[in-house]
Each structure stands twice: as structure tokens, then as C-alpha cells.
Amino acid sequence: MKKFGILAAxxxxxxxxxxxxxxxxxxxxxxxxxxxxxxxxxDRYVETFTWSASVLQARQAAARNxxxxxxxxxxxxxxxxxx
Amino acid sequence: xxxxxxLDPEVRARVAERFECAWIxxxxxxxxxxxxxxxxxxxxxxxxxxxxxxxxxFATPDRKVLHVLPGYWDPRTILAELDFVQALRDxxxxxRTRFKAGAPEAFDRMHRDRANSLGAGSEILRxxxxxxxxxxxxxxxxxxxxxxxxxxxxx
Numbered sequence: 001m002k003k004f005g006i007l008a009a010x011x012x013x014x015x016x017x018x019x020x021x022x023x024x025x026x027x028x029x030x031x032x033x034x035x036x037x038x039x040x041x042x043d044r045y046v047e048t049f050t051w052s053a054s055v056l057q058a059r060q061a062a063a064r065n066x067x068x069x070x071x072x073x074x075x076x077x078x079x080x081x082x083x
Numbered sequence: 084x085x086x087x088x089x090l091d092p093e094v095r096a097r098v099a100e101r102f103e104c105a106w107i108x109x110x111x112x113x114x115x116x117x118x119x120x121x122x123x124x125x126x127x128x129x130x131x132x133x134x135x136x137x138x139x140x141f142a143t144p145d146r147k148v149l150h151v152l153p154g155y156w157d158p159r160t161i162l163a164e165l166d167f168v169q170a171l172r173d174x175x176x177x178x179r180t181r182f183k184a185g186a187p188e189a190f191d192r193m194h195r196d197r198a199n200s201l202g203a204g205s206e207i208l209r210x211x212x213x214x215x216x217x218x219x220x221x222x223x224x225x226x227x228x229x230x231x232x233x234x235x236x237x238x
Contacts, residue, residue: 058105070102075228076113
């Protein structure tokens with residue numbers, strides 16, 4: 001019962017995103033290196049940025065808006081503190 | 084980067100205004116031990132720390148890499164480099180983000196001039212600019228962690 005209460009509180013506080021693992025999401029653009037996705041970790045990384053949901057989406061938006069793409073490239077999985 | 088540079092209001096504003104942002108993991112199988120930089124402090128990382136595991140890469144929509152900042156960089160340096168990227172973009176790309184005639188020469192000249200303009204204490208960044216030549220220009224797909232790390236190695 002106590003665990004249920006904690007879980008319910010967490011859900012109410014919007015914590016589900018915090019349970020997301022640092023696991024790459026499927027990428028629409030199979031030719032792209034790596035992955036990009038709406039991971040909780042990276043959404044929190046810079047909350048005021050709008051991170052594209054995929055590399056393809058970022059590239060399409062850049063082409064449409066005549067901008068460059070800024071890739072935050074990571075190699076391997078760092079824990080959140082080290083990022 | 085998370086707790087310092089990307090929390091800087093000017094960095095956030097300039098990035099949001101000028102770029103479409105995405106993150107990529109080029110080696111998702113690699114795992115680092117937790118607390119890799121523990122004890123180094125939030126404000127005491129040297130520039131280019133972690134050059135072999137994080138990098139900011141500026142690329143055209145068709146993935147041509149224009150500039151790379153391997154590792155951690157302080158907000159002041161990032162702001163200056165964001166301005167450099169903007170100037171480089173204007174010099175080598177047309178309104179449709181395609182390379183202009185004369186782009187190779189402009190690309191090399193601008194990176195070289197930027198390298199030469201950097202003062203003492205910016206040796207690492209100078210190395211980065213010197214190594215980013217048109218000849219070395221490549222598509223994002225071809226970048227490896229070794230490439231990014233190699234940019235900051237002293238001559």
C-alpha cells in the first residue's frame with residue numbers, strides 16, 4: 001500500500017519521465033549515426049532547448065528554417081552526473 | 084556541460100535562436116563508470132575535458148560538418164564559437180544552406196584566421212581550428228570519437 005502511494009505521488013508529480021532509461025529510441029532516419037529522441041535525461045539536460053525528436057527531424061527543420069544543426073554528440077553512455 | 088555551459092542564459096538563447104538541436108550517441112554500447120568527473124567541480128573543468136566522449140558538432144542539414152568543439156567548453160568560449168559558426172555559415176552557405184562558389188577557400192581562411200586570432204591559453208582551440216580544413220571536411224556519419232579527440236591533441 002505504501003509503495004502504491006509513493007508511485008501514485010510520483011505519477012502526480014510528473015515523475016514517469018524520470019524512470020526512462022538512457023536507451024536509444026528508434027530513429028526514423030536509418031542512415032543517421034546514433035540516435036536522438038525525447039529521452040527524459042536529455043530533455044532535462046537543457047530544458048529551454050527544443051530537442052528534435054530525431055536526427056531526421058532536426059535536419060528537416062534546419063533545411064526548412066535555413067539553419068544549421070547542432071549535434072550534441074556523445075560516445076557511450078555517461079551517467080547523468082558526468083554529462 | 085549540463086551544469087555550467089548549457090545553463091548559461093546567453094548560450095541557451097543563442098543556440099535556440101540559431102540552431103536546430105539533436106543529440107546522437109555514436110557508440111551506444113560503450114559504458115563509462117559512474118561519476119567519471121566526480122570531484123573535478125562544476126566550475127573547474129578545463130576546456131576540452133572529455134574530448135573523446137562528448138562533442139558539439141555544427142553541421143549543415145545534409146550533414147556536412149562545419150565545426151566541432153570536442154569535450155567540455157566554458158560558456159564564454161562557446162559564445163565566441165557560436166558567433167564564429169554564424170559567420171562561417173554566412174561565408175560558405177547560400178540562403179538554401181548549400182555551399183557557395185568559393186566555399187572551400189572561405190572555409191579554410193576563416194578557420195585559419197580564427198586560429199591565428201586566439202591568444203595565449205587557447206592552444207587547444209587553436210589546434211581544433213587548424214585541423215578543420217576543407218580537405219578534412221566530412222559528413223557527420225563518418226565522425227568517430229577518435230576523430231573528435233584527435234582535434235585537441237597538441238602538435
